[in-house]
Amino acid sequence: MPVVPLRHYGRWLAAAALLVVLGGLVVSMITNPRFKWDIVFQYLLDDAIISGLLMTIWLTIAAMAIGIVLGTVIALMRISENRVLASVASGYLWVFRGTPLLVQLIFWFNLSALYPQITIGFPFGPSFGNFDANQYITVYVAALLGLGLNEGAYMSEIVRSGLNSVPVGQREAAQALGMSSFRVMWRIILPQAMRVIIPPTGNQLIGMLKTTSLVSVIAMQELLYSAQLIYSANFQTIPLLIVASIWYLVLTTVLSIGQYFLERHFGRSDRRTAIAASEDSADGSAENARVA
Amino acid sequence: MLVSSHPSPPAQHFAVVARGVEKSFGSLRVLKGVDLIVEYGKVACILGPSGSGKSTFLRCMNHLERIDKGLLQVGGQLVGYRQHAGKLYEMKQSEVARQRADIGMVFQSFNLFPHMTVLQNIIEAPVGVKRLDKQQAIDEAMELLAKVGLTAKAASYPRTLSGGQQQRVAIARALAMKPKLMLFDEPTSALDPELVGEVLNVMRELASDGMTMIVVTHELGFAREVGDMVVFMDGGVVVEQGSPSELFTNTKSNRAKAFLSKVL
Ligand SMILES: Nc1ncnc2c1ncn2[C@@H]1O[C@H](COP(=O)(O)OP(=O)(O)OP(=O)(O)O)[C@@H](O)[C@H]1O
Ligand SMILES: [Mg+2]
Numbered sequence: 001m002p003v004v005p006l007r008h009y010g011r012w013l014a015a016a017a018l019l020v021v022l023g024g025l026v027v028s029m030i031t032n033p034r035f036k037w038d039i040v041f042q043y044l045l046d047d048a049i050i051s052g053l054l055m056t057i058w059l060t061i062a063a064m065a066i067g068i069v070l071g072t073v074i075a076l077m078r079i080s081e082n083r084v085l086a087s088v089a090s091g092y093l094w095v096f097r098g099t100p101l102l103v104q105l106i107f108w109f110n111l112s113a114l115y116p117q118i119t120i121g122f123p124f125g126p127s128f129g130n131f132d133a134n135q136y137i138t139v140y141v142a143a144l145l146g147l148g149l150n151e152g153a154y155m156s157e158i159v160r161s162g163l164n165s166v167p168v169g170q171r172e173a174a175q176a177l178g179m180s181s182f183r184v185m186w187r188i189i190l191p192q193a194m195r196v197i198i199p200p201t202g203n204q205l206i207g208m209l210k211t212t213s214l215v216s217v218i219a220m221q222e223l224l225y226s227a228q229l230i231y232s233a234n235f236q237t238i239p240l241l242i243v244a245s246i247w248y249l250v251l252t253t254v255l256s257i258g259q260y261f262l263e264r265h266f267g268r269s270d271r272r273t274a275i276a277a278s279e280d281s282a283d284g285s286a287e288n289a290r291v292a
Numbered sequence: 293m294l295v296s297s298h299p300s301p302p303a304q305h306f307a308v309v310a311r312g313v314e315k316s317f318g319s320l321r322v323l324k325g326v327d328l329i330v331e332y333g334k335v336a337c338i339l340g341p342s343g344s345g346k347s348t349f350l351r352c353m354n355h356l357e358r359i360d361k362g363l364l365q366v367g368g369q370l371v372g373y374r375q376h377a378g379k380l381y382e383m384k385q386s387e388v389a390r391q392r393a394d395i396g397m398v399f400q401s402f403n404l405f406p407h408m409t410v411l412q413n414i415i416e417a418p419v420g421v422k423r424l425d426k427q428q429a430i431d432e433a434m435e436l437l438a439k440v441g442l443t444a445k446a447a448s449y450p451r452t453l454s455g456g457q458q459q460r461v462a463i464a465r466a467l468a469m470k471p472k473l474m475l476f477d478e479p480t481s482a483l484d485p486e487l488v489g490e491v492l493n494v495m496r497e498l499a500s501d502g503m504t505m506i507v508v509t510h511e512l513g514f515a516r517e518v519g520d521m522v523v524f525m526d527g528g529v530v531v532e533q534g535s536p537s538e539l540f541t542n543t544k545s546n547r548a549k550a551f552l553s554k555v556l
Binding site: 167169170172173174175176177178179180181183187188191192 | 354356385386389390391392393394395396397399401403404405406407416417420421422462465466469
C-alpha cells in the first residue's frame with residue numbers, strides 16, 4: 001500500500017513567511033543606499049582595519065594563553081590540600097567572576113591612579129625595585145591583564161572539571177608505581193583530563209575573540225577601535241561597523257570549523273570512554289568511581 | 293604513632309611487620325590494632341567479610357593511606373616515616389615514592405592508563421621513575437608480557453583487552469619495577485568467572501618463582517593451594533591466622549567459622 005506522509009501545512013506556512021521576511025531584509029540591505037556597500041568594500045582591506053584585525057588576533061591568542069596557564073595554576077591551587085592556596089584560588093574566582101570584565105578593564109587602565117608607584121618587594125620589608133605605573137601599565141598591558149586574568153578564572157573551572165573527570169584509581173595506580181606527584185599529574189592525570197578540557201576551551205577561544213572588542217573602551221587599537229577611529233573622522237558609522245562585523249564573522253567561522261573537527265575527534269574518544277566506563281561499572285568496581 | 297610500647301623486631305628478615313596498626317576515617321575506626329608478620333618469599337592470603345578493613349590495611353602498606361597509630365614496617369623500613377633520635381618524622385613525597393617503587397600493587401579494577409598502549413603502561417615507571425634505558429625497559433617489558441602470555445597485545449590499548457588480559461597487564465606493569473613485595477587487592481573480583489583462572493595462573497607462577505605476595509581474595513581455593521599463610525580479618529583486627537590446612541580444617545574462632553561456612 002502506498003504511504004502518504006503527514007503534511008505539515010503549519011510548518012510550510014511559517015517557513016514561507018520567514019523566507020518573505022528574510023528576502024525583504026536582504027533586498028533592503030542591497031537597495032538601501034545608506035548601507036553604502038561601496039564604502040564597506042573600500043575599507044574592508046584598509047591598512048588601519050587590517051592592523052586592528054591583527055591586534056585582535058594577537059590579543060585573543062595572548063589572553064587565552066595567559067588564561068590557560070593561569071587557569072591551570074588556579075585549578076591546581078583549588079584542589080590543593082593547603083588551605084591557604086585553596087582559599088586564595090577561591091577568592092580569585094570570586095572576584096574575577098563576580099565583577100564585569102568591562103569594569104576590570106577600566107580598573108586596570110586606571111591602576112596608575114590608585115598606585116602611581118609600584119614597588120616589587122615584601123610588605124613592610126626589603127624592596128627590589130620601583131616602577132612608575134603610568135609608564136608600565138600601558139593600554140596594552142591593561143588590556144592583556146584584564147582579558148587574561150578574567151579568562152584565568154573561567155579556565156580554572158574548566159581545568160578543574162577536567163582533572164576531576166579522571167578516576168581516582170588512575171592517581172593511585174601511578175603513585176603505587178613510585179611516581180612523584182608532579183609526574184602523576186603530568187603523565188597520567190593531565191593527558192586524560194585533556195579530553196574534557198579541550199572542547200569547552202574551544203568555546204572560550206571563540207568567546208575571547210569577540211570579547212577583545214571590549215578593550216576598545218580603553219583605546220586599545222584592535223579591530224573595533226580601528227573602525228571607530230575611522231568613522232569618528234568620516235562619520236560612516238554603519239559601513240565601518242559592517243566592516244568590523246564581517247571580519248569577526250570570518251574569524252569566528254574559521255574557529256568554529258576548527259572546533260567542529262576538534263570536537264568530532266574528542267567526541268569519538270568520548271564515545272569510546274563511554275563504552276569503557278559502562279564496562280567498568282558492569283564489573284562493579286568501586287575504585288573507578290569518579291570523584292565529584 | 294606509638295612505638296615505645298612495642299619492642300622493635302629484627303625486621304630485616306620480614307617483608308611486612310605490623311603491630312597494633314590503627315586507622316580511622318573521621319569517626320569510623322576501620323583498623324583497630326592489626327598485628328601481622330609476613331616473611332620474605334611467602335604468600336599471605338587475607339580473607340574476611342566486606343568492610344573488615346582488608347583493603348585499607350593493604351593500602352597502608354604502601355602509604356596510600358596513612359596509619360594513625362601502631363608500627364608498620366615493609367622491608368625493614370617504617371612506611372612513610374623516618375626514625376631519628378627517638379622521634380618519627382613524616383617522609384617527603386619523594387621518599388615515599390621511592391619506598392613505593394619497591395612495592396607492587398594490583399587493584400581490583402586494573403587501573404591501567406587508558407591513554408597508553410600496553411607496552412607504554414609497562415615501561416612508564418621503569419623509564420620515568422627508575423631512569424632505566426628505554427630499550428632495556430622495552431626488552432624487559434616484552435619478557436614480562438611473554439610471561440603473562442600477552443606478547444601479541446604489546447601495541448594494543450587497554451580498552452581493547454578483556455578484563456583478564458587487563459589484569460595480567462597490570463601484574464606485568466607492577467613487576468616491571470622489580471618489586472620486593474606484591475600486594476593484590478581482590479585481583480579477580482571484577483572478572484567474569486571464566487577469566488578468573490588465567491589471572492590466578494599468573495599469580496600461582498609468580499608465587500612459585502618465590503615472590504613475596506599479600507593477596508586479599510575471596511578465592512578460597514587459591515588461598516588453600518598457593519597461600520603459605522591465611523589471615524582472617526574481621527572488624528578491623530586479625531582474628532585468626534595460620535597455615536591454610538590449620539585455618540580451613542581446624543578453624544578456632546567463631547567469626548572465622550561463620551564466614552567460611554557462608555563462603556564455602
Ligand atoms: N577513603 C575512605 N573514606 C571513608 N571511609 C572509608 C574509606 N575507605 C574505606 N572506608 C571505610 O572503611 C571500611 C573498611 O573498608 P575496606 O575497603 O578496607 O574494607 P574491605 O575489607 O576491603 O571490604 P571489601 O571486601 O568490601 O573490599 C568500610 O566501612 C569503608 O566504607
Ligand atoms: Mg576491599
